[in-house]
Amino acid sequence: SNMAAFVTLATNDSYARGAMVLGKSLRNHNTSRKLVALIGPQMSDPCQSALKKIYDDVRMVDVLDSGDAAHLAMMKRPDLGVTFTKLHCWTLTHYSKCVFMDADTLVLSNIDELFDREELSAAPDPGWPDCFNSGVFVFRPSMETYGKLLQYCTEHGSFDGGDQGVLNGFFGNWATADISKHLPFIYNLSSIAIYTYLPAFKHYTFDPKSKQIAGDVHEASTHPTFLLEWWTLYSSAVVPMLQDMYGDQPFHS
Amino acid sequence: SNMAAFVTLATNDSYARGAMVLGKSLRNHNTSRKLVALIGPQMSDPCQSALKKIYDDVRMVDVLDSGDAAHLAMMKRPDLGVTFTKLHCWTLTHYSKCVFMDADTLVLSNIDELFDREELSAAPDPGWPDCFNSGVFVFRPSMETYGKLLQYCTEHGSFDGGDQGVLNGFFGNWATADISKHLPFIYNLSSIAIYTYLPAFKHYTFDPKSKQIAGDVHEASTHPTFLLEWWTLYSSAVVPMLQDMYGDQPFHS
Ligand SMILES: O=c1ccn([C@@H]2O[C@H](COP(=O)(O)OP(=O)(O)O)[C@@H](O)[C@H]2O)c(=O)[nH]1
Numbered sequence: 001s002n003m004a005a006f007v008t009l010a011t012n013d014s015y016a017r018g019a020m021v022l023g024k025s026l027r028n029h030n031t032s033r034k035l036v037a038l039i040g041p042q043m044s045d046p047c048q049s050a051l052k053k054i055y056d057d058v059r060m061v062d063v064l065d066s067g068d069a070a071h072l073a074m075m076k077r078p079d080l081g082v083t084f085t086k087l088h089c090w091t092l093t094h095y096s097k098c099v100f101m102d103a104d105t106l107v108l109s110n111i112d113e114l115f116d117r118e119e120l121s122a123a124p125d126p127g128w129p130d131c132f133n134s135g136v137f138v139f140r141p142s143m144e145t146y147g148k149l150l151q152y153c154t155e156h157g158s159f160d161g162g163d164q165g166v167l168n169g170f171f172g173n174w175a176t177a178d179i180s181k182h183l184p185f186i187y188n189l190s191s192i193a194i195y196t197y198l199p200a201f202k203h204y205t206f207d208p209k210s211k212q213i214a215g216d217v218h219e220a221s222t223h224p225t226f227l228l229e230w231w232t233l234y235s236s237a238v239v240p241m242l243q244d245m246y247g248d249q250p251f252h253s
Numbered sequence: 254s255n256m257a258a259f260v261t262l263a264t265n266d267s268y269a270r271g272a273m274v275l276g277k278s279l280r281n282h283n284t285s286r287k288l289v290a291l292i293g294p295q296m297s298d299p300c301q302s303a304l305k306k307i308y309d310d311v312r313m314v315d316v317l318d319s320g321d322a323a324h325l326a327m328m329k330r331p332d333l334g335v336t337f338t339k340l341h342c343w344t345l346t347h348y349s350k351c352v353f354m355d356a357d358t359l360v361l362s363n364i365d366e367l368f369d370r371e372e373l374s375a376a377p378d379p380g381w382p383d384c385f386n387s388g389v390f391v392f393r394p395s396m397e398t399y400g401k402l403l404q405y406c407t408e409h410g411s412f413d414g415g416d417q418g419v420l421n422g423f424f425g426n427w428a429t430a431d432i433s434k435h436l437p438f439i440y441n442l443s444s445i446a447i448y449t450y451l452p453a454f455k456h457y458t459f460d461p462k463s464k465q466i467a468g469d470v471h472e473a474s475t476h477p478t479f480l481l482e483w484w485t486l487y488s489s490a491v492v493p494m495l496q497d498m499y500g501d502q503p504f505h506s
């Protein structure tokens with residue numbers, strides 16, 4: 001197959017709201033690619049329905065119930081629960097190339113040119129720039145890679161307890177092998193950078209054509225501009241849809 | 254010529270003490286390369302003498318007095334004083350390849366293999382990882398490059414007001430062109446990383462053979478281990494030498 005998709009993950013209703021805003025932001029910037037959401041069994045029906053309005057493809061991932069290799073892996077490493085769910089994106093072999101985005105990210109422009117990159121492309125993490133930030137990455141679904149990832153996970157665990165540690169361990173030559181797999185930092189702008197090196201932030205984001213993704217719009221240090229953008233989308237596009245889905249049921253916006 | 258040298262800069266007595274500790278740390282780790290210090294006219298005689306005990310080559314750089322292109326450049330951009338002095342390292346054409354190190358850095362192991370890299374190699378800056386940190390970099394002295402740097406400086410200034418902004422502007426394709434010019438982050442370990450992403454710090458510095466430079470050992474967030482290493486070298490190797498040089502003159506260690 002030759003299809004390309006943006007993929008996100010939301011195991012519960014709070015991350016679902018993030019995924020809705022992310023999906024809306026991708027649509028608003030006229031992506032020509034498919035939108036896929038991996039969801040967890042705890043998600044409420046109204047949230048599932050709202051996601052289905054925005055995403056082309058909403059898929060339930062239940063690692064606990066799967067009885068497959070992922071289930072076995074998770075029995076050995078119960079600490080890595082959500083990580084195993086995230087790795088499931090490699091099973092989307094219906095698509096040839098994907099861009100994974102955390103549910104708490106937001107696109108600020110059309111970023112379809114990311115599909116020109118190869119697995120595993122990602123932006124540097126400002127906390128340790130020889131690691132990539134796993135909030136946004138380009139990958140190729142493959143059952144073979146999926147199997148190897150699960151095996152790596154069970155054997156080595158995660159040095160930081162999350163998916164970023166696992167993925168940086170597995171794709172361990174990212175820092176040294178191929179510069180084209182280094183996405184520009186603005187593709188996953190951690191808001192921490194705005195505060196630690198403001199002159200660079202101003203210098204490199206000044207170009208209004210520069211492509212940007214706001215990473216982790218909910219972390220404490222997030223820039224007000226990104227937060228405002230998130231809440232604007234949420235209240236104008238997501239809340240009305242949720243009101244629709246919940247109908248008479250109680251619902252907190 | 255085929256000579257290689259570590260180069261530092263100290264315009265005054267406080268940075269001179271840093272340069273002495275840096276020089277000692279390079280000697281203690283048995284570097285086979287030459288040590289060069291660029292100094293400024295404000296430096297006291299005892300400090301100059303102490304530097305000459307440690308460095309092979311101590312050179313006075315007086316941009317204000319030079320009457321050359323650098324002087325002219327600085328008249329146009331007086332805000333970039335120390336930056337112009339730092340750029341002088343490109344005039345060291347007696348050496349074919351050099352590693353510049355800020356006076357407030359410290360090597361924790363032999364790092365002579367840095368001379369296998371080409372201009373301009375440097376480690377990512379954690380504040381904005383698509384910029385390199387200009388505290389440690391590999392370069393090739395060249396009067397042609399020096400002239401272009403001065404011209405760039407006067408035309409574009411520095412986006413952060415210092416040498417890091419100028420050098421990142423001039424070597425503007427560092428983030429995208431050649432992965433071999435990305436020094437491992439541990440080659441210029443900003444102590445901020447220890448606090449922002451501790452699991453990565455532990456994971457990547459665990460290997461006792463890993464090469465490390467402590468960058469900016471005096472910034473507020475510096476790890477106690479680096480500070481202790483600095484003070485140990487300073488009090489055991491530098492203070493006795495300064496006492497010698499100052500003789501009966503008053504001197505504060
Ligand atoms: O309980 C959880 C935790 C995480 N996630 C997904 O995993 C991503 C990464 O987790 P999070 O943003 O909490 O991690 P951090 O940004 O702190 O690394 C989220 O954006 C979601 O897409 C999820 O669906 N459910």
Ligand SMILES: O=c1ccn([C@@H]2O[C@H](COP(=O)(O)OP(=O)(O)O)[C@@H](O)[C@H]2O)c(=O)[nH]1
Pocket residue numbers: 261262263264265268335339354355356357358415469
């Ligand atoms: O007045 C000065 C300021 C700086 N420097 C040199 O320039 C380097 C970078 O300056 P600094 O360490 O103050 O900058 P920062 O680490 O804050 O970027 C120093 O380590 C010194 O080598 C100097 O010789 N005199």
Ligand SMILES: [Mn+2]
Pocket residue numbers: 102104216
């Ligand atoms: Mn997040």
Ligand SMILES: [Mn+2]
Pocket residue numbers: 355357469
């Ligand atoms: Mn410094």
